[in-house]
Amino acid sequence: MMQLFSWQGLLALLLGGLYGSFFGAIPGLTATLAVALFVPIAFFLDPMLALPAIIAISSVAIFAGDVGGAVARIPGTPASAAYLEELHRLSRKQSPLYSLGISAMGSAVGGIIGTLLLILSATGIAALARQFSSFEYFWIALLGLTAGIFASSGSPLKGFVSLLLGLLMSTVGIDPTLGHPRFHFDNANLLSGLNYIVAMIGLFGFSEVLEHLYRHQDPQAEAKTDQKRASHLFFVKPLLLILKQKWIVIRSSLTGVLVGFLPGAGADIGAWVACSLQKLRPNQQKDDDIVLAGTSSNNAAVASAWIPALSLGLPGDTVTAIVLGVFMMKGIKPGPMLFDQQPGLVAALYLTFIIANVLLLPFYGYLTARLAALLVRIPFRILLSIIAGLCVVGAFAINNNPFDVWVMVAMGGMAFLLRRGGFPLAQVVLGMVLGPIMEQNFMMSAIKSSWDLMSFFERPLAIVFMLLTLAIGVVGVVVRSRYLSAQK
Amino acid sequence: MNWMHTHRDFLSAGLLVLLAAGLWMYSGSFPQLEAGYPGPALFPRLIALGLGLSGLLLGIQSLRSRQASAATAEPAAPAGPWPWLRMAGGIGGVVLFPYLHEWLGFVPALFVVCLAVALLMRVRLWAAGLTALGAAAVIYVLFTQLLSVPL
Known part of the structure; x- marks a missing residue:
């Protein structure tokens, strides 16, 4: 805990925030990519430094995703796309400092609400999780996968296909229950399975390089310069708006928390849902309010995505999916026992969320708003070569194995084709993370009950999760059908 | 390239069905548990089944609404040669x-x-x-x- 307040800890937070603001602000770079590229560095850091740095990166990157949207109408992160038009219009009509002020202050308030709920509920969920057996874990994994299908903004069928591809990749290597090697094609490198982090770097990082090589477009922007009364526009006006529209902030933050809590959803979906709800309300079409709704929900979701990650070991979004990989690298087992075995680490994580939202967001928000114009003017094609270098080194450095570089390239190629076909990528990651959990717990449960499949429906908690899975499936299908028919 | 854009769902569907068939056949080489219970092939075969059915559904959807699918989500076109x-x-x-x-x-x-x-x-x-x-x-x-x- 004290390590967080050491000079190394504070430096990790400050550099993490700076790195996150850079990644979020550059169009094409995402919070997930920032965290994925940070993993090779996190691998060699103390967990007390690495995990707070990741929180700072993701919290600031989600906010900074609005910078590109405000000045150039290019969303820095998928979460920013939910209120892109309103944010950009507000920047043009008033000032980028004002629109980014709403974004930073709304993110900070939403993040604090999300953190408070994380602190209050994670221990309770962990206590409940102590009663879980392999049956419950199987249903929770299935619940996460079902929620993941509807978590993308596109076609649920394509989300399902991406999920299945992720599940397929998770079956490469030695079977986790029976020990039989699968899909190794006589290559010893594949016996230990596909490296999760290498796959992530390829899926998100290298596919971005390929996408830009293919499209050959260099996003450029001209920022509106408004340096007069900067602090008034950035801090005072947005805070007055938040006080005036406190119910929008509270409602959207709670929406973000509820969506972010679902395994597989996260900040992107949280922002989309909150903005959709705000737009559905009669006489609530003001740009300020919609930006406030979206931005407060996405950072609330950033915090709440950690609730299932910490208490159940299930990722709430792609960032926490990577974080779970970092936990495993460090020999830390997330789940109910984490709160007993690593209380210092859990407290440090909570505190980091508070620091990130109270101090880092306004600080870096102000800096990035002032520097927004400069930042998005850096030629992306120059940055792209650096990203390519980081992808190569990131994949290679984990095991110093050239094979990992080729796996990374293959993943990048696959992700490029999936993007071209309109298939989401987050679901691939979700499948890779939840696949082994689901398979192992299914096989364990089936073998210990002598393949009596009715045993999956006998325990009360298992039935609750089964009903939740069913409910998410039914509600997802109904809501999506209505949405699609409304679009027609 | 334009043909690929307008038929991308149909192409994806074909690839998915092919992948599913290959996966199903390859998984057949995995051993079974005693008393005939499914072994390491169970999950790969379930995934193959899901991919195959999804491919068929996607193919049917793309045949029904080819124009709509091309209009809603056409990926960004490339700029510059090659x-x-x-x-x-x-x-x-x-x-x-x-x-x-x-x-x-x-x-x-x-x-x-x-x-x-x-x-x-x-x-x-x-x-x-x-x-x-x-x-x-x-x-x-x-x-x-x-x-x-x-x-």
């Missing part, structure tokens, strides 16, 4: 990295990869060279000196 060649160049540079690393050493190999990507993005030679040199040097110092990672 988009696939640029991509192949980028992939080739990265695929060759392990060999270059063995032959030239880490910093020169990374320099070549960064330079190749920058040149493929039509960055001027001097700027590409400077960027690649800076990136290779910074990444090397970051990993080997600051983080003590052997490369």
Whole structure:
């Protein structure tokens, strides 16, 4: 805990925030990519430094995703796309400092609400999780996968296909229950399975390089310069708006928390849902309010995505999916026992969320708003070569194995084709993370009950999760059908 | 390319069905448990079933509403000549990295990869060279000196 307040800890937070603001602000770079590229560095850091740095990166990157949207109408992160038009219009009509002020202050308030709920509920969920057996874990994994299908903004069928591809990749290597090697094609490198982090770097990082090589477009922007009364526009006006529209902030933050809590959803979906709800309300079409709704929900979701990650070991979004990989690298087992075995680490994580939202967001928000114009003017094609270098080194450095570089390239190629076909990528990651959990717990449960499949429906908690899975499936299908028919 | 855009769901459907069939057949070589219970093939076969059914559904959907699907989510079109060649160049540079690393050493190999990507993005030679040199040097110092990672 004290390590967080050491000079190394504070430096990790400050550099993490700076790195996150850079990644979020550059169009094409995402919070997930920032965290994925940070993993090779996190691998060699103390967990007390690495995990707070990741929180700072993701919290600031989600906010900074609005910078590109405000000045150039290019969303820095998928979460920013939910209120892109309103944010950009507000920047043009008033000032980028004002629109980014709403974004930073709304993110900070939403993040604090999300953190408070994380602190209050994670221990309770962990206590409940102590009663879980392999049956419950199987249903929770299935619940996460079902929620993941509807978590993308596109076609649920394509989300399902991406999920299945992720599940397929998770079956490469030695079977986790029976020990039989699968899909190794006589290559010893594949016996230990596909490296999760290498796959992530390829899926998100290298596919971005390929996408830009293919499209050959260099996003450029001209920022509106408004340096007069900067602090008034950035801090005072947005805070007055938040006080005036406190119910929008509270409602959207709670929406973000509820969506972010679902395994597989996260900040992107949280922002989309909150903005959709705000737009559905009669006489609530003001740009300020919609930006406030979206931005407060996405950072609330950033915090709440950690609730299932910490208490159940299930990722709430792609960032926490990577974080779970970092936990495993460090020999830390997330789940109910984490709160007993690593209380210092859990407290440090909570505190980091508070620091990130109270101090880092306004600080870096102000800096990035002032520097927004400069930042998005850096030629992306120059940055792209650096990203390519980081992808190569990131994949290679984990095991110093050239094979990992080729796996990374293959993943990048696959992700490029999936993007071209309109298939989401987050679901691939979700499948890779939840696949082994689901398979192992299914096989364990089936073998210990002598393949009596009715045993999956006998325990009360298992039935609750089964009903939740069913409910998410039914509600997802109904809501999506209505949405699609409304679009027609 | 336009044909591929308008038929991309149909193409995806075909690929998915092929993948599912291959997966189903390959999984048949995995052993079964005693008393005939499914073994390591169970999950791969369930995935194959899901992929096959999804492929069929996607194919039917694309045949029913080909125009609508092309209009709703057409990916960004490439600018400039030879988009696939640029991509192949980028992939080739990265695929060759392990060999270059063995032959030239880490910093020169990374320099070549960064330079190749920058040149493929039509960055001027001097700027590409400077960027690649800076990136290779910074990444090397970051990993080997600051983080003590052997490369």
